[in-house]
Amino acid sequence: MSDSTPDMTGSTDRPATAARLRNLGTRLLSLAAIQSDRLVNEELAGAGARKWHYAVLATLEEFGPASQSELSRRTGIHRSDMVAVVNELADHGRVERSPNPADRRQNIIAVTKEGHRLLLQLDKLLAEVENEALAPLNPSEREQLTRLLTALVDHHGHHM
Template sequence: MGSLEETETALSEDISFLLARASALSVAAANAALAPHGLRARSYSVLTIVVEGLNPSQKDLAEFLRLDPSQVVAIVDELEGRGLVERTPDPADRRAKIITPTPDGTELQADAASAVSEAERSTHGLLSPKERRQVAELLRRLAFPGDRSA
């Protein structure tokens, strides 16, 4: 028998399994590319959203990234400890804090984004640019089912 990767199984047609496996491969490549920057895929995701100027709260980040709020608190704590983000009062809700980038956070995110883009090109290199756009569109439709613009 050859390796499992070369064997057709019922999972070869299981969309959820294929999505999970493709995600695991992508995340592993992203984490390897982000390691020199002291980031991992989750912390990079938080930093990227914050740098985009969306002024998210920790609750917003947890909901968007589908993470437990305690995970987001730990990620923000780590980023804040490194001087990459700050918690500032939310003018709309004095009990909440919004997460904003520091200049160092903005600079690191830009450097890390280049590394992630290269890892993505390598990981998804079997797909043509058109196929990558198609996959991204299909995944957006699955990830954001209520978004009619997708």
């Protein structure tokens, strides 16, 4: 079967797919993202966390304490959503707020020991999810995929 012919597999596991759909990169990217997102969300929920929790904890761990507006810029989480994320993390003792000495109107957010422990747990969990999601790819292909996805994300203005 060539790439331009319909997928006529008689498999009961997967219905036939039109060639133009099988070969449409944006569709494949979307389907892969949906599957990856589902896996990540399910596993994080099982650990009592969400993707935004991980993003905030990882950012604080790497760059140190920051204001909510700085966290918003670094993570891409909208400022209004950041308030809820920080509140959730603070309610569970994963981050703490303290007044910004340079501007008392702002709070500085810092990761706590509990937040650090959770981050390490989530790192392991997400590594397992990534291994599952990328199982058909060898290490070289995984690196290439990461480079290609980074190029797409950067090109469209979502610098990481």
